[in-house]
Amino acid sequence: MKGLLRWEFRKLIINQKLIWLIFATLLVQVLIGLLSKPRLYVTYNLEIYKELTAEYGGVYREEVKEEIRLKLEEYAIKKEEYQGIVTGYEMYGMGIQEEYESACFYLTEINIYESALRALLAKTDYLDSVKEHSPVLTYDLELSDYLERFEINLVSNVFCLLFSVLLFFESSISGMDQLLTPSVTGRKRIRLAKWVIAMVLCVLATSLFYLLGFLFAVTRWNFCSLDIPAVSLEYFKQWPKNLSILEALGVLFLYRQLQSLAAVALVGIWSRFSKNIIGAAVLFGVVTVIMYGIL
Amino acid sequence: MKLELKNLSKFYGKVRALEGVDLTLDKGIYALLGPNGAGKTTLISMIATLIRPTAGKLLWDGRDIFEMGEEYRSFLGYMPQNISYYKEFSAEMFLQYMCEMKGLKPREGRGRTTELLKLVALEDVAKRKVGSFSGGMKQRLGIAQALINDPKLLILDEPTAGLDPKERIRFRNIIHSLGEDRIIIYCTHIVPDVEHIAGRVLLLRRGKLIKNNEMGELISQMQGLVWELPLKEQVSEERMEELAISNITQHGGKLYMRIISEEQPDEEALAPEPCLEDVYMYFFNESQGEGK
Structure with a gap:
């Protein structure tokens, strides 16, 4: 069996150019990691939101929330004051232009800060309602967006699809079936070796691409507080409140492993009954999408 | 074995x-x-x-x-x-x-x-x-x-x-x-x-x-079934078809039609040594209704 496994690997590397496939997919993964920008859709100024999140220290106990509420009240008073100046100037021509312009400027500033602060308070209230004293993460939205895109591990799926097709269909594509079937080893043992390789490569590839994605998250978005509750991240909003981010990521990792293994296994089963590669690819895609739909 | x-x-x-x-x-x-x-x-x-x-x-x-x-x-x-x-x-x-x-x-x-x-x-x-x-x-x-x-x-x-x-x-x-x-x-x-x-x-x-x-x-079962007839220019296409020629061979500077037939097809026809190809043609010649 050892010899068979060695040859199956050699075939993948020499005949199917596995090294190039690994290199190409890794390159794509790295490029995506480096070049992708978060797509964020919020009604408040994100930079101000982060500035405020950092200023108030992440974990929002009652006294901090009180401080935020006071700040909002202060903003409300100031807004009223500036609004008076603006209305007076615009409606009745009262006051001087410099005063009016200055009021307009501050009014805009206050509105920006106020909406960011309200978003922060809303988030804090939400987190507290789910799990008390969960910190608000400065890069919550970027991280969530990152997870939404990268946790899908698209490159890993493409890699798994390609190598499984190359592995399971290689002898029928090359026409070597007619030589291998009547050999002593026989088709059964060769198939078994292919299954072992497929499962091992699948686990390795999924882990590698997942790890790469995680490393990018850590380095780009200061993703370092792994023991805080998972619900602190927008992405894990619906997850059980007792899980930490590390645990949630671990569960996702295991599930993605299972998903890749299931998809690769189906390609293997399909190859047993059909030589249609497109059918195998479609099956792989369907299983992947269904499993993403579940989690 | x-x-x-x-x-x-x-x-x-x-x-x-x-x-x-x-x-x-x-x-x-x-x-x-x-x-x-x-x-x-x-x-x-x-x-x-x-x-x-x-x-x-x-x-x-x-x-x-x-x-x-x-x-x-x-x-x-x-x-x-x-x-x-x-x-x-x-x-x-x-x-x-x-x-x-x-x-x-x-x-x-x-x-x-x-x-x-x-x-x-x-x-x-x-x-x-x-x-x-x-x-x-x-x-x-x-x-x-x-x-x-x-x-x-x-x-x-x-x-x-x-x-x-x-x-x-x-x-x-x-x-x-x-x-x-x-x-x-x-x-x-x-x-x-x-x-x-x-x-x-x-x-x-x-x-x-x-x-x-x-x-x-x-x-040896083909003995008496294989004939060779010198190829002449004036042989018509109809005659060629009628003769059911299996092959055309050359020896002694002359061309011969190799014919599989149970009867001597022509007075000039000679009986050569049969070979495996003749066996093949005898059994698998499609022009003769897929052979014998």
């Missing part, structure tokens, strides 16, 4: 590929002849365990080959028609791979590879990729892989297709040297390839075994 085919049949849906073949093979070289679609490849695919028969049994020394499984395949050598390779493998690597597939240990496999590359005169190109090989080199590599386990039963399906005359002779010589202590089934429709090496001839037509005779016996 005995391979028995008992009432062997194979149907693909309603299409009959092989029907009721009864045959016993002992040591020696067997030429399996028949036109395209006669069922040759179906028959040898079953002997090579690639497909299972719809009915009937295949027995090796009285045991069912499909039940023997690995044991049977351990002494089976098979060279399929239009053999495929891993093109990126070198000849040496390919043979080593096949050694592994045939259950040889790596060290044993390396030794056998060297031996076989020498036998088929490919040792100089052992490190070259198979994808860059000519048709002849690929065929030689094909016979080498079939010989890896020193098979008791060697099946060759159209092994000389696409080879030039020199390579065909070389190939024939290799087969001839192997034929003494094993069963070789040589499936072809290139008749001259087997004329000098096969001991027995099996004729297959429309899925049925119509002849199973010693080569000499079969050829």
Whole structure:
């Protein structure tokens, strides 16, 4: 069996150019990691939101929330004051232009800060309602967006699809079936070796691409507080409140492993009954999408 | 060492590929002849365990080959028609791979590879990729892989297709040297390839075994059925068709029409020594209603 496994690997590397496939997919993964920008859709100024999140220290106990509420009240008073100046100037021509312009400027500033602060308070209230004293993460939205895109591990799926097709269909594509079937080893043992390789490569590839994605998250978005509750991240909003981010990521990792293994296994089963590669690819895609739909 | 085919049949849906073949093979070289679609490849695919028969049994020394499984395949050598390779493998690597597939240990496999590359005169190109090989080199590599386990039963399906005359002779010589202590089934429709090496001839037509005779016996049955008539310019097309010419040969600077006929077709017609090609033409000449 050892010899068979060695040859199956050699075939993948020499005949199917596995090294190039690994290199190409890794390159794509790295490029995506480096070049992708978060797509964020919020009604408040994100930079101000982060500035405020950092200023108030992440974990929002009652006294901090009180401080935020006071700040909002202060903003409300100031807004009223500036609004008076603006209305007076615009409606009745009262006051001087410099005063009016200055009021307009501050009014805009206050509105920006106020909406960011309200978003922060809303988030804090939400987190507290789910799990008390969960910190608000400065890069919550970027991280969530990152997870939404990268946790899908698209490159890993493409890699798994390609190598499984190359592995399971290689002898029928090359026409070597007619030589291998009547050999002593026989088709059964060769198939078994292919299954072992497929499962091992699948686990390795999924882990590698997942790890790469995680490393990018850590380095780009200061993703370092792994023991805080998972619900602190927008992405894990619906997850059980007792899980930490590390645990949630671990569960996702295991599930993605299972998903890749299931998809690769189906390609293997399909190859047993059909030589249609497109059918195998479609099956792989369907299983992947269904499993993403579940989690 | 005995391979028995008992009432062997194979149907693909309603299409009959092989029907009721009864045959016993002992040591020696067997030429399996028949036109395209006669069922040759179906028959040898079953002997090579690639497909299972719809009915009937295949027995090796009285045991069912499909039940023997690995044991049977351990002494089976098979060279399929239009053999495929891993093109990126070198000849040496390919043979080593096949050694592994045939259950040889790596060290044993390396030794056998060297031996076989020498036998088929490919040792100089052992490190070259198979994808860059000519048709002849690929065929030689094909016979080498079939010989890896020193098979008791060697099946060759159209092994000389696409080879030039020199390579065909070389190939024939290799087969001839192997034929003494094993069963070789040589499936072809290139008749001259087997004329000098096969001991027995099996004729297959429309899925049925119509002849199973010693080569000499079969050829001698053609005595009085083969005629040669000098080719004259004034022979009309109608006459040519009427004569059912199997071949046109040249000797002594003259052209002759070789005719298969139960009666002397012309007073000038001579009776030459029949050959296996005449047997083939007699049984498989489509212009004569698919032969006799």
